[in-house]
Amino acid sequence: MANHPFTYQPLPVRVVFGPGRRQQLAAEAQRLGLKRVLVLSTPGQANTAEHLAALLGGLAAGTFSGATMHTPTDVTEQALRVVHDLNADGVVAIGGGSATGLSKAIARRTGLPQIILPTTYAGSEMTPVLGETSGGRKTVIRDQAVLPKTVIYDVELTLTLPPAVSASSGMNALAHAAEALYAHNGNPLVSVLAEEAIRALGQSLPRIRHSPQDLEARSQALSGAWLAGSVLGSVDMALHHKLAHVLGGTFILPHAELHAALLPHTLAYNAQAAPEAMNRIARALGRPDEGGPDPTGRNAPQLVAELNRRLGIESALKNLGLPEAGLDEATTLALQNPYANPTPWNARPCANCFSGPGAGRRPGNPRRLLETPHDSGADHAIPVARTTEGAAHSFPGSTARRPDWGFPESSV
Numbered sequence: 145m146a147n148h149p150f151t152y153q154p155l156p157v158r159v160v161f162g163p164g165r166r167q168q169l170a171a172e173a174q175r176l177g178l179k180r181v182l183v184l185s186t187p188g189q190a191n192t193a194e195h196l197a198a199l200l201g202g203l204a205a206g207t208f209s210g211a212t213m214h215t216p217t218d219v220t221e222q223a224l225r226v227v228h229d230l231n232a233d234g235v236v237a238i239g240g241g242s243a244t245g246l247s248k249a250i251a252r253r254t255g256l257p258q259i260i261l262p263t264t265y266a267g268s269e270m271t272p273v274l275g276e277t278s279g280g281r282k283t284v285i286r287d288q289a290v291l292p293k294t295v296i297y298d299v300e301l302t303l304t305l306p307p308a309v310s311a312s313s314g315m316n317a318l319a320h321a322a323e324a325l326y327a328h329n330g331n332p333l334v335s336v337l338a339e340e341a342i343r344a345l346g347q348s349l350p351r352i353r354h355s356p357q358d359l360e361a362r363s364q365a366l367s368g369a370w371l372a373g374s375v376l377g378s379v380d381m382a383l384h385h386k387l388a389h390v391l392g393g394t395f396i397l398p399h400a401e402l403h404a405a406l407l408p409h410t411l412a413y414n415a416q417a418a419p420e421a422m423n424r425i426a427r428a429l430g431r432p433d434e435g436g437p438d439p440t441g442r443n444a445p446q447l448v449a450e451l452n453r454r455l456g457i458e459s460a461l462k463n464l465g466l467p468e469a470g471l472d473e474a475t476t477l478a479l480q481n482p483y484a485n486p487t488p489w490n491a492r493p494c495a496n497c498f499s500g501p502g503a504g505r506r507p508g509n510p511r512r513l514l515e516t517p518h519d520s521g522a523d524h525a526i527p528v529a530r531t532t533e534g535a536a537h538s539f540p541g542s543t544a545r546r547p548d549w550g551f552p553e554s555s556v
C-alpha cells in the first residue's frame with residue numbers, strides 16, 4: 145500500500161464526541177445559523193426525537209418520525225411535504241442509517257444543512273453516500289451535497305440499542321473498515337483508521353453483547369463506528385458492499401444482519417488477492433488468549449466468522465428472508481455495474497457468495513463458517529489468504545489468480 149499512488153481529500157464534517165454531548169445540540173444548530181429545525185427519526189425513536197426537539201427549544205420546528213430502512217423515496221416525499229409546510233431551514237436526524245438516510249435524501253433535494261446524532265454503528269453519518277429504494281431497486285449515489293455539517297456522537301444515546309442490534313450494527317461497521325483496507329483508492333491513513341476501527345469493534349462488541357450498559361465498551365464501539373464510517377466515506381467499497389446493497393434493496397433484508405452474514409464469505413473470496421488487508425484484519429481481531437494476533441492474515445475470514453458466532457449473529461441468508469429463488473435475480477443485478485474488487489469478479493463468485501449462506505450447503509454451511517480456526521475441518525474451512533508473491537494487491541483489470549477458496553461450483 146505504501147508504494148501505491150493515491151489522492152486523498154478529507155471530508156468536511158465537524159465531529160462532536162462524548163457522553164452527554166447532545167446537550168450541545170442547540171449551540172451546534174445556532175452555529176449553523178438555523179432557526180427552524182425539523183427533527184427526523186424512525187417510528188421507534190419518536191420519543192427521542194421529541195427529546196431532541198425539547199433540547200432545541202425555540203429552534204425546533206417539529207418532528208417527523210417516519211424514517212425507515214433503505215430510504216424509500218415515497219417516505220422522502222412525505223417528509224419533504226413536512227419540510228415545506230413547516231418552512232424548515234435545517235434537519236436533525238436522531239437514529240441509525242435509516243434516519244440518516246432520510247436526512248441525506250432531504251438535503252440532496254433541498255440543500256438544507258444537517259446535524260446527525262447517530263445511535264447505531266452504521267456509519268452513514270460520515271459518508272457522502274446515499275442509497276435510496278424505489279420500485280424494489282436500490283440506487284446508490286456519492287455526492288458531497290448529502291454530507292452532514294455536524295455529527296454529534298453521544299454514547300448515552302446508544303445505551304438503548306438492543307444487544308442483538310448492537311452486534312449486527314457493529315459488524316456492519318466492521319465490514320466498512322474491512323473493505324476500506326483493500327479499496328482500489330485506499331491510502332496509508334485510511335488503512336490505519338480502518339485497522340483501528342476493527343480493533344475497537346472487535347474488542348467492544350462482545351462486551352456490549354453481555355453488558356449493554358457498559359459505557360466504556362459503548363464508547364469504544366461508537367469510536368470504532370466513527371472511524372469505520374470515516375473510511376467508508378473516503379474510499380470506494382467493493383464486492384461485499386455491492387452484494388449487500390443488491391440483496392438488501394431487492395429483497396428488503398435487514399441491512400446490518402445481512403452485512404454480518406456475508407462478510408466471512410466476501411473476505412474469503414478476496415483473501416488471496418488482498419494479503420495486506422487480511423493481515424491487518426487478523427492483527428486487529430487476534431485474541432491474546434488464543435495465541436495473539438495472527439500476523440500472516442491467514443485467519444481473517446475465520447476470525448470474522450468467529451466474532452459473528454460470539455455475537456450470536458444469524459449467518460444463513462435464508463433465515464434473514466432471502467428466497468432461494470431470488471439468488472439468480474440478485475446475481476444478475478449485482479453484475480450489472482461491478483465494483484472494483486481485488487479478486488476479479490464474475491458470475492461464479494457472486495453465486496457462491498449468495499448460495500453459500502443462503503442455501504446453507506456445504507461450502508457456505510453457516511455452521512462451518514462459524515467454526516474457529518482450531519476446530520474447523522480442513523476440507524470445509526473458509527479458505528485462507530496465502531501471502532505469496534502471486535497474491536499481490538490487485539485492482540480493476542487485475543489478472544490475479546482466482547483464489548482457491550474452496551467453494552466448488554457444485555454449490556452454485
Ligand code: NAD
Pocket residue numbers: 186187188189212213214215239240241242243245263264265266267268269271273274275301302303304305306309313316376399400
Ligand atoms: P436503522 O437505522 O434502521 O435502525 C435499526 C432499528 O434500531 C430501527 O428500528 C431504529 O429505530 C432502532 N434504533 C436505532 N438506534 C436505537 C437506539 N439507540 N435504541 C433503540 N433503538 C434504536 O438501522 P441501521 O443499521 O443503523 O441503518 C440501516 C440503513 O442505513 C440502511 O438503509 C442502509 O442502507 C443505510 N446505511 C447507509 C450508509 C451510507 O453510507 N449511506 C452506511 C450504512 C448504512
